[in-house]
Amino acid sequence: MIPAPFDYVQARSLEEAISLLQRHGEEAKLLAGGHSLIPMMKLRLVRPSLLVDIGGLEELRYIREEGEEVAIGALALHSDVARSPLLREKAPLLAQAASVIGDVQVRNRGTIGGSLAHADPAADYPAAVLASEATLVAQGPVGRRAIPAREYFLGPFTTALEPEEVLVEVRVPALAPGTGAAYLKFPHPASGFAVVGCAALVTVRGGEVTGARVAFTGVAGSPFRDDGVEGAVVGRPAEAEAMAEAAALAAQAVDYPLSDVFASGRYRVHLAKVFARRALAEAVAAAAS
Amino acid sequence: MPKRLINLTVNGEAYEVAVEPWWSLLYTVREELGLTGSKEGCGTGDCGACSMLVDGRLVTSCIMLAVEADGCQVTTIEGLATDGNLHPVQQAFVEKGAVQCGYCIPGMVMAAYDLLRRNPNPTLEEVRLGLAGNLCRCTGYAKIYEAVLAAAERMRGD
Ligand SMILES: Cc1cc2nc3c(=O)[nH]c(=O)nc-3n(C[C@H](O)[C@H](O)[C@H](O)COP(=O)(O)OP(=O)(O)OC[C@H]3O[C@@H](n4cnc5c(N)ncnc54)[C@H](O)[C@@H]3O)c2cc1C
Ligand code: FES
Ligand code: FES
Numbered sequence: 001m002i003p004a005p006f007d008y009v010q011a012r013s014l015e016e017a018i019s020l021l022q023r024h025g026e027e028a029k030l031l032a033g034g035h036s037l038i039p040m041m042k043l044r045l046v047r048p049s050l051l052v053d054i055g056g057l058e059e060l061r062y063i064r065e066e067g068e069e070v071a072i073g074a075l076a077l078h079s080d081v082a083r084s085p086l087l088r089e090k091a092p093l094l095a096q097a098a099s100v101i102g103d104v105q106v107r108n109r110g111t112i113g114g115s116l117a118h119a120d121p122a123a124d125y126p127a128a129v130l131a132s133e134a135t136l137v138a139q140g141p142v143g144r145r146a147i148p149a150r151e152y153f154l155g156p157f158t159t160a161l162e163p164e165e166v167l168v169e170v171r172v173p174a175l176a177p178g179t180g181a182a183y184l185k186f187p188h189p190a191s192g193f194a195v196v197g198c199a200a201l202v203t204v205r206g207g208e209v210t211g212a213r214v215a216f217t218g219v220a221g222s223p224f225r226d227d228g229v230e231g232a233v234v235g236r237p238a239e240a241e242a243m244a245e246a247a248a249l250a251a252q253a254v255d256y257p258l259s260d261v262f263a264s265g266r267y268r269v270h271l272a273k274v275f276a277r278r279a280l281a282e283a284v285a286a287a288a289s
Numbered sequence: 290m291p292k293r294l295i296n297l298t299v300n301g302e303a304y305e306v307a308v309e310p311w312w313s314l315l316y317t318v319r320e321e322l323g324l325t326g327s328k329e330g331c332g333t334g335d336c337g338a339c340s341m342l343v344d345g346r347l348v349t350s351c352i353m354l355a356v357e358a359d360g361c362q363v364t365t366i367e368g369l370a371t372d373g374n375l376h377p378v379q380q381a382f383v384e385k386g387a388v389q390c391g392y393c394i395p396g397m398v399m400a401a402y403d404l405l406r407r408n409p410n411p412t413l414e415e416v417r418l419g420l421a422g423n424l425c426r427c428t429g430y431a432k433i434y435e436a437v438l439a440a441a442e443r444m445r446g447d
Contacts, residue, residue, distance in 0.1 A: 001332030001351075007290060008310035008356055031354075038313075038352040039333040051310070055357060079346075103422030104400065105337060108346040109353065191335065192421070 003041035010053045014060070014139060014166060020052045021164045022141055030054055030166065032075060032114035035106055060113070060168060063087060070094075072170045074113025078102075081112055090174040092286075093199050096183040097128035102192045113167045119222075121156045121258060122193040126223035128183050130215035131199035134172045140165035153222045179203040179211070180286025182279045185218075186271050188262060194218040195263050196271040198250075200279035204238045204287040214280070219272050220254045228252045229276055238284045247277035295359040299324065300368030308355040315339040315350040317358075318365060326366035326395045330424070337423030340396035340403075341365050347403040349422070366395035369402060378402050381440035382433070389427035397423045401437045409445055413438065 011017035021028055029048035031037055032055055040046045054060070060075040063084045070091045072081065081087060081098035088095045094112075101107055101115075101124050115125050116136065129136070129149045136147045138161055152160045161167060175181065185197035196218040203211035212233045217223040228249040236242035251257065251272040257265035292307040299322060306321050313332075318324050318341070330336035332351045339351040342364040369376035375383070378401045388394050397420065404411060404419030411419065416437045417430075425433065 001329075002313075002316065003311050005290070005309070005311050008293070008354070010356070031357075034352055034354065034357070035334055038354070042332055042352075051354075053357065103337070104347055104403070104419060105340060105349045105422040106334065109348055 001042045003038065004044065004047050006041075006048055007050045008053065009050065010056055012056075014054075014057060014168065017052050017054050017057070017166055018139065018141055018164060020050070021166075024050050026163065028052055030117070032111040032117075033077070033109040035102075035110040036114060036118040036120065054166065065090070065174075066171075068174050069171045070174060072112055072172065074167050074169060075111050076113075078107035078110045078112070078115075079104075082107060087172075091132060091172040092175070093128040093132050093181045093183050093201065094125070094134075094170075094172055096181075097124040097197070097199065100124060100183070100185055100187065106192070112170055116152075116170065117159065117161060117167050119153060119157050119159045120193070121221055121223065122188075122195070122197075122218045123223075124183070124185060124194055124197055124217060126153055127194075127197050127199040127215040127217040129170060129172070130223055130225050131181070131183075131201045131213045132172045133213065134170050136167060137169040137171060138162070138165040139168045144168070146171070150225065153224075156221045175201075176203060178205055178287055180283045180288070182282035182286060184275050184279045184282065186275060196268055196275050198272065198275040198279040200276070200283040202233070202238070202280060202283040202287055204284060207238055209233050209236050209238050209242070209284070212280075214250075214276060216251065216272055216276075219251050219257055219268050221256070221258065224254075226250055226253070226276070229280075233280065238287070240281055243280040243284065244277050247273050247280055250276040293356055293359075295355060297358060297361060297363055299363045300365060306355070310354065310356055312355045313351050314341070314343070314348075314353045314355050314358045314363070317355040318350065318363070324365050324367050328392055328395055330392065330396075335424070336393070336396070337400060337420075338393050338396040340399040340423065342399065342403060347400060347422075364399075366399055369398065376402065377443045378405065378437070378440040381436040381443065385432050385436035385439060387428060387432040387436040393423060393425040393427075397425065397433055401433075401440065404437070405441055405444060409441060411438070411441060
């Protein structure tokens with residue numbers, strides 16, 4: 001399978017990439033790891049006439065601690081994120097989500113920036129960045145701006161990024177003391193994508209849950225934070241029964257769950273409850289250790 | 290649009306190739322360099338039949354553009370045997386009867402080779418995860434996993 005012909009430029013700097021996007025508008029697309037874009041071009045789902053390859057911009061491939069946050073460059077590979085000792089310690093949701101994306105080959109080429117820009121409703125990172133309350137940093141012709149994760153995902157394959165903006169960085173707050181986190185997914189047996197994925201981050205003080213953030217991917221057209229579960233878990237004892245009761249409320253606010261030949265909407269909502277329970281229990285256990 | 294000249298080292302040999310921007314690395318290696326061991330199963334990154342090592346990382350070469358591989362070191366299935374002797378992973382696939390139609394096998398062997406470089410002593414579960422990106426429609430995987438475990442043992446020398 002061969003995509004329709006296109007022109008190709010290897011960007012030598014971020015500024016050059018942005019000015020090419022400005023000059024060519026809708027005709028141009030950024031190329032990072034190519035693991036969503038190239039298959040889509042081969043299937044003729046998109047047909048850009050110019051690819052602006054940012055894959056060589058090593059300055060966007062980093063994972064480093066900056067104050068109370070961990071900054072991840074947009075070109076960090078899924079395998080970089082999965083293996084980062086810094087992320088494993090300070091922002092484990094990102095590392096856990098990265099480690100279950102697709103397979104070895106996908107993790108060796110796909111980038112965090114590409115995944116978050118693509119915004120597949122079944123992608124793994126979105127739940128992790130929502131539950132982590134990460135910030136997405138975009139750079140365009142007029143400079144940089146920070147977008148809170150909650151304002152970033154607008155719909156299936158739709159984000160708050162402007163066409164001329166490049167997602168340059170993801171900033172993740174370091175876990176507070178007494179906080180544990182877990183990302184768990186039910187992978188599609190063929191594609192590996194999440195049928196349902198749940199990220200839970202729980203703070204426990206004196207045996208009681210004092211803070212909780214729960215986010216889902218795969219359940220609805222956009223990934224989302226589940227206020228219903230979060231509200232039901234805070235103030236409860238950090239025990240299995242309370243977690244299960246709260247998890248039973250999962251995805252209540254979802255009017256139109258995703259539904260396809262593989263998993264019906266009702267099945268996805270059921271899985272959301274199961275995975276919320278398991279992720280909350282794991283997060284509580286991690287908070288205690 | 291003029292073709293682009295790229296430089297590649299494939300299995301230790303340097304090549305200069307003129308490519309169209311939309312040619313995949315797989316297409317280029319098969320059609321321009323004549324190395325047809327790597328296969329195209331799906332062309333969309335799902336099946337792993339086109340797996341190669343690029344700068345030491347296992348990738349699906351059907352969704353990597355040739356222009357993206359400019360300046361890279363590539364190892365394909367043709368690069369594993371030395372002096373006419375099969376690599377231990379290949380030998381183990383033969384001995385364990387891990388091959389049926391054979392279409393997935395070049396990619397399977399590359400993924401196994403990559404796994405054993407990173408993890409010389411994998412568990413069965415680790416073998417399964419290491420080969421998760423490679424689909425086989427014939428064998429049911431059991432003998433493939435057996436072959437990878439046997440190759441690991443032989444390569445460790447125990
Ligand atoms: C077989 C297979 C299995 C997969 N399984 C999973 C899975 O289980 N879970 C999962 O989450 N994902 C999965 N994926 C998707 C994978 O994670 C992709 O790598 C990722 O979605 C896209 O990242 P990329 O770097 O390859 O981006 P590309 O494909 O290069 O780009 C994707 C889109 O984002 C744009 N873009 C890229 N970088 C930027 C940037 N920095 N700023 C703005 N726009 C940008 C591009 O223009 C394009 O529109 C799978 C993919 C394959 C092929
Ligand atoms: S041919 Fe490349 S993954 Fe199937
Ligand atoms: S042996 Fe036929 S696909 Fe694997």
